[in-house]
Amino acid sequence: MDIGILLLQATFLTVLSVLMYIIIGMIPGTDETATIAPITLALLAAGFDPLLVLAWFMGTIVAFKAADAVPTALAAIPGGVMAVPQVPDALVARKYGYSEIILRKGITASVIGTVVAIVIALPLSFYLTPLGDLLKTQMGPLNWPGWVYIIVAGIIVLAVMSKAKILALLAIFPFAMLVQGIRAVYGKPVFISIFLAITIGPILYELLTLISPHNHHLKRDNYARIKLVKTGKITLNPLHHLDKLEVTLSSIFAGISSILSAFMSPVGLTILFGDLIKEAEKDELKGSLRAYAVRDAIKNATYIGGTLIPLIAIGVPTGPMSAGPAAPFFAKLDAFNGLSPRDVLLQRYSTPTIMLVIAYVTLLAALLTYVILIKYSKPLTRFVFKKIPAEALYSTFLAIVLVLSYMEAGIAGIFGSILVGLISATFARNGVSIGVLFMVLVAAPYLVALL
Amino acid sequence: MPNDQLYEIFGEVIASKDFLKAFLITTIATFLMYFAAPTIVKALGKEDLLKALRVTLSALGAFVGFIISSAIIEPKRIVEEE
Numbered sequence: 447m448d449i450g451i452l453l454l455q456a457t458f459l460t461v462l463s464v465l466m467y468i469i470i471g472m473i474p475g476t477d478e479t480a481t482i483a484p485i486t487l488a489l490l491a492a493g494f495d496p497l498l499v500l501a502w503f504m505g506t507i508v509a510f511k512a513a514d515a516v517p518t519a520l521a522a523i524p525g526g527v528m529a530v531p532q533v534p535d536a537l538v539a540r541k542y543g544y545s546e547i548i549l550r551k552g553i554t555a556s557v558i559g560t561v562v563a564i565v566i567a568l569p570l571s572f573y574l575t576p577l578g579d580l581l582k583t584q585m586g587p588l589n590w591p592g593w594v595y596i597i598v599a600g601i602i603v604l605a606v607m608s609k610a611k612i613l614a615l616l617a618i619f620p621f622a623m624l625v626q627g628i629r630a631v632y633g634k635p636v637f638i639s640i641f642l643a644i645t646i647g648p649i650l651y652e653l654l655t656l657i658s659p660h661n662h663h664l665k666r667d668n669y670a671r672i673k674l675v676k677t678g679k680i681t682l683n684p685l686h687h688l689d690k691l692e693v694t695l696s697s698i699f700a701g702i703s704s705i706l707s708a709f710m711s712p713v714g715l716t717i718l719f720g721d722l723i724k725e726a727e728k729d730e731l732k733g734s735l736r737a738y739a740v741r742d743a744i745k746n747a748t749y750i751g752g753t754l755i756p757l758i759a760i761g762v763p764t765g766p767m768s769a770g771p772a773a774p775f776f777a778k779l780d781a782f783n784g785l786s787p788r789d790v791l792l793q794r795y796s797t798p799t800i801m802l803v804i805a806y807v808t809l810l811a812a813l814l815t816y817v818i819l820i821k822y823s824k825p826l827t828r829f830v831f832k833k834i835p836a837e838a839l840y841s842t843f844l845a846i847v848l849v850l851s852y853m854e855a856g857i858a859g860i861f862g863s864i865l866v867g868l869i870s871a872t873f874a875r876n877g878v879s880i881g882v883l884f885m886v887l888v889a890a891p892y893l894v895a896l897l
Numbered sequence: 898m899p900n901d902q903l904y905e906i907f908g909e910v911i912a913s914k915d916f917l918k919a920f921l922i923t924t925i926a927t928f929l930m931y932f933a934a935p936t937i938v939k940a941l942g943k944e945d946l947l948k949a950l951r952v953t954l955s956a957l958g959a960f961v962g963f964i965i966s967s968a969i970i971e972p973k974r975i976v977e978e979e
Contacts, residue, residue: 474908488956493949523908652906656913666903669973670910676979781949831976836909838966841919842959845927849955853931 449799453806456501460807463505464814471513472525472830473839479645479770479880481839482506484846487638487774491850493781496791497800500757501807503772507749508811512556515742516823517831519549521672528745531717535724535734535741542731545675550687551739553819555696557684559743560812562697563704563750564805570705572797574759581760590892593762597889600709600765601882607714610877617873621886622893624869628862632855637777637887639851639859643866644883645770646847649840650864651871672831677824682817692736695723696743703744704751709765711881712748716741750808757788758800762888766881769888776888903973910973919970923962930958 470481482503489499514525515532522537524530532552539548581592588595605614629635643650655661688696703715720741727733752767756776763769763776775787782790791800818826851859874880886893901912934951938944 485956488952491949492951492953492956493946649907653916656904656906656916661904664904664906666905666910668903668910669975670905670908672974672976674976674978828976828978831974832972834967835911835915835919835970835972836906837911837916837919837970838923838963840906840911841916841923841966842963844920845923845959845962846956848924849927849931849959850952852928853952853955 449802452497452799452803455498456803456807457810459498459502460505460811461814463502464509464811464818467506467509468513468815468818468826469830469834470839471510472517472827473834473836474517474523474525476514476526476839477645477648478510478526478528479884480649480843482510482771483645483774484642484843484850486771487642487777487850488846490774490777490787491638491779491781491853495794496775496782496787497795497803499787500775500791501803503753503775504750504804504808505811507753507771508556508560508746508808509815511745511749512553512742512812512815512819515552515556515738515745516549516819517827519545519552519738520674520677520824520827521831523672528713528716531713531720532738532741535738538730538734539738540675544731544735546677546680547687548735548738549677549823550680550820551692551735552742553816553823554684554687555692555739555743556746557812557816558688558693558696559700559746560750560808562700562743563747564808566701567704567747567751567754568801568804571755571758572801574755578760581762588892588896593760593764594889594892596709596764597762597769597885598893601885601889603709604711604714604766604879604882604885607711608877608879608882613873613876614878614882617878617882618886619893619897621869621873621883622890623897624866625887625890626894628866632858632862634855635891636854636859638774639847639854639863640866640887641773641777641884642847642850643863644870644880644887646843646863647867647870648874648880649844650867651875653840653844654868674824674827674831680820680823682820684816688739692739695736696740699723699740700743700747704747705755707748707752707765707767708755708760711766711879712745712752713879715748716744719744746812754804758792761788763885766879766884769884770881773884912973915970919962919966922966923959926958926962926965927955928958930954 514529517523517525518529518532518536608614699719720737724733724737753772756768851863901914934954
């Protein structure tokens, strides 16, 4: 394909995904995987060019991660799971009347995180490609391919970092058996519907609770009250928003996180490094402003690094990001004659083309997101809160999951998804990191073979 | 205040009836497009692309369902500005 046409299409898709995911990112309670993976998967299963879908995906994660902290700053309501650690800092800022300042800092830092991650993770992922081949050869005492050891190590690390460590460790084998058992019932090694069921699990669980007679604790008498703080006009000059130390810390931690996220949890890294920075500063306000900004930089960097390094270098999803939102790129799809979009991507395009397109779309997405959020964060937040009902959003993702489950395994696929969703939600609600479940899904055949 | 029962899910307040409405609208729109796909693909003369277009059309159905239910359902949030 002509590179000009390719860039033109990528531009169109990136702009579209940025506009869409700024809105979705701001809606409270939206889980990243549940809102990103089904649409990415639908595009890939429809046979769209993997490079163009990747362009769409990069736009999505850049916009989503920058936007989900906006309602946090303006109303102390997190736009998503990743923004939850930022709520306490936003409350400190509000106490001192610094909400608008923290908003600007967050948006600017997320651009820094994006740029640093592209500069570090993108070249690194191509440089590490030989490692990918090595990881595919069988080795070690269990005669597993190398990557399986990495995934199993990742599962254990994530399990130990979960809120419920012992439960997380206990979940590994039963969940692997559930996955393999369902595959045996279907008579084929499905991936998509089980994967989507895990992502939609927590929402499904809550919605099913509504039918149960024991739902009193969820009942409310009133609408949710949301207080938006006052903001003025904000300058576009990014240098006005962060001080030198914040720029330095954001860059350093974004760089480190972009690499670590190939194997480690983005949420974990955001909490860990953000808390470190906060505790190093005695002044409450300064510490909160700094931690808020750095967390925003880390969020974008972990999403980008956690996608690109496994996607390009390793070829298997080795971390929670690649086994979560980016998992559709690793699934074997009929649309690509049983190959994964990842393999097609690397076969179809040269390294310079891939690097050019990814760098271009990511930076374009960062620029667009920055300008839109800096200029319109307040009216956008107001629009989202006043116009987009949570009912419509949850229903849309449920419908996509149901139809893809049906396509993969018929009516049994739908029941299978409900089963997996409920069990994943039970683990997740009791403190097991959902990344553990995603990675067990990938390693399930190897784990069950051990038993 | 609505006579409909309200619930809190993921920090969002939703009404059970409105959720049921949105769920039916989007699911029906999605599956309608899924099952209509072979006919649409035939009309377009692109039968070889059935599998691909089937997913695209289903996603389109879900999106249309989202727009319709957003238009008819009121978000359960009261926004106050300082």
